[in-house]
Amino acid sequence: MKRIMFLVLSIAFMSAILVGCQSEGNTTVNTEKTSFKQRSLVTDTIKTDLKQRSIVADTYKTDIEQQPKVNETNTLDDEIAYISITNLNGNSDITFDDASSIDTLKSIIISAERVNGIVDMANPGFKMIVVYDNDNKQNFNLWIGKEGGKSALMNTADTHTIYTLSEAMTEKLLELIE
Known part of the structure; x- marks a missing residue:
């Protein structure tokens, strides 16, 4: 600009x-x-x-x-050791290291659909960190919608692109963090 x-x-x-x-x-x-x-x-x-x-x-x-190339979908690089979700408003931290929770979160991330265009979002309510077995990390900003609504996530490596989560995936996410 x-x-x-x-x-x-x-x-x-x-x-x-x-x-x-x-x-x-x-x-x-x-x-x-x-x-x-x-x-x-x-x-x-x-x-x-x-x-x-x-x-x-x-x-x-x-x-x-x-500029980094933007993926059309979110990809996860390697085998996941654990996923941590931090509520930025309530300062609480939840760590998921069991296979079932990791698989659910992995399916949520991969199913997110890219929104075309450059976005300008409010501050996120949550931060999600995916930690791999080789100690590499992938950070996401997370906006979790209310029950029956959509959610959004943003890979912090590409802050101009967001991905939306369907209502069903929002439900799964809410079940995990509550």
Whole structure:
């Protein structure tokens, strides 16, 4: 967004310079010299503007290439050792290390559907940490809906994308954490 604003402002600045370089009347004094100087100034200004645009475009392209690729679905990397869910409002922490609870939570995470577009969410009510046997971790922000409603989760490695959980999966999640 900053780059776009920079580009717009630089174009506006260049336009202002070009408008300011126009003569107001029919002046005939040294028209050849003045005209050449004006053309030279405009040419230099255009060259500078093109260089700036090229730098902005290259920077923007590099930024896009360096962004992490977004999965269409949530994937879990390896064998899970345990899953911890923390209620950020009540400061309570629940750890699930039994196979049944881990399988249920795994099915909840994998079944989440990606929401298209970039999102701006309120602060999450819960934080979920998936810890694997090799001690790697995957962190999720979790918004748990009420009974009969949907929930949402966000992988903290990609904070511009959320995944929604169906009503049925919300029910399973509520059963686990209550």
